[in-house]
Amino acid sequence: MLLRHTPSEIKERKALNVNPAKTCQPIGAMYAALGIHGCLPHSHGSQGCCAYHRSTLTRHYKEPVLAGTSSFTEGASVFGGQANLVQAIDNMFTVYNPEVIAVHTTCLSETIGDDIPQIARKAEADGKIPKGRFVIHASTPSYVGSHVTGFSSMTKSMVDYFARFSGKRTDTINIIPGYVEPSDMEEIKRLAAEMGVKNIMFPDTSNVMNSPQTGRFEMYPRGGVTVEALARTGDSSGTLALGKLASSAAARALDIKCKVPCEILDLPIGLNNTDLFIDALRKMAGVSVPESVNVDRGRLLDIITDMHQYFYGKKVGLVGDPDHLVALTEFLVSIDMWPVHIVTGTPGKAFEKRIREITREVPHEVNVGAPGDMFLFHQWVKNEPVDLLMGNTYLKYIARDEDIPLVRFGFPILDRVGHSYFPTVGYRGGMRLLEKILDALLDRKDRDDPEEGFELVM
Ligand code: SF4
DSSP: OOOTTOOSSOOOOSSOOSSBSOOOHHHHHHHHHTTBTTEEEEEESOHHHHHHHHHHHHHHHOSOOOOEEOOOOHHHHHHOSHHHHHHHHHHHHHHTOOSEEEEEEOHHHHHHTOOHHHHHHHHHHTTOSOTTOEEEEEOOOTTSSOHHHHHHHHHHHHHHHHOOOOSOOOSOEEEEOOSOOHHHHHHHHHHHHHTTOOEEESSOOTTTTTOOOOSSOOSSOSOSBOHHHHHHGGGOSEEEEESHHHHHHHHHHHHHHHOOOEEEEOOOOSHHHHHHHHHHHHHHHTOOOOHHHHHHHHHHHHHHHHHHHHHTTOEEEEEEOHHHHHHHHHHHHHTTOEEEEEEESSOOHHHHHHHHHHTTTOSSOOEEETTOBHHHHHHHHHHSOOSEEEEOTTHHHHHHHHTOOEEEOSSOOOSOSSGGGSOOSHHHHHHHHHHHHHHHHHHHHHHHSOGGGOOSOO
């Protein structure tokens, strides 16, 4: 339904979200779990939850997303889900032979209070977990947090269950990439490889959620971090965690558990944040930056210079996840665009403070909703129109109603294909993002210009 009845008058609302700017925790937990090689995610709850989580990921990535469910019915709701989960673990190892089953909870199993580690121990005692196979878990009640907190919890579980310090440090660097596309993970690994940095990325959904068409069905694609590599993260000499909300819990847990020092950075979106990432990697690994990376940087800088005249002073409305929004806002401000309405559905006080710092020199009032919803965002746009919207697919309704160009960015993107194959992180990703922004702005200009202003050359 289009939102043409959204009133511009803003009234205070309590205990009511309209068009939330987030999805639920297990979706993020499932996505993170898919970044372990040979892993079958498992949703401990009702079938409907699992169907929603799988279909959202499938629609975004255009890849089949397989996962088990404990298939709760009335019995499990009253007596708890232990019997269902033990049976499910047995079935999955017998039929699908995964290396890891990554269990996440749902609202219902959390409300019942099922103790997953205890149930996993019971399954092990009953001989349902084959030797050399693993059951890990993350607690993901969706009445708090969002898909990003679910991603964070499952990523931390990888540390809790697998990381070990063997007693010998290596020169490997752990990279926790944050809640980004598989193509972004690939680009971050490419940059690290270009710099000669040995690294373990976790989770790593590249070659899982963007795997090539080979004509053969592979239950477990070749990508994903292996259990053996996850164990070795405890021996690494440092961890770079990208995106505070999605990645810092795992990085800190690794520091506490195995004394691997960590540095937590914003996602490497845009020139400045990529510079910070490259510099942190350089210092942590004790390497120098090769000319090939400098060339990429120079190209991004050149494109910014060429495009700047079109960006200057353009007002933008943003909806998305905190880590994305922090990095994207910084990028937009750095090219003299003005983010004036910024909404995330993920709660967190630090987010607003950070956005206020980044936008302190924007010569315009900046609205920040954390948590906010798309209804409020729409009202802000009605009261203060913008030149561009950036965010997930759900923004298309507001874009159409208000006749504002939209650049799709973040999660989920359900109505376009290809986004998971092209990065938006790093210098190359920055170039792509700028091209998308400029195309949206100039396509609108071409549409609206009077004939005498309709130019062949911009
Ligand atoms: S919000 Fe809770 S009940 Fe709804 S799909 Fe997510 S986990 Fe299931």
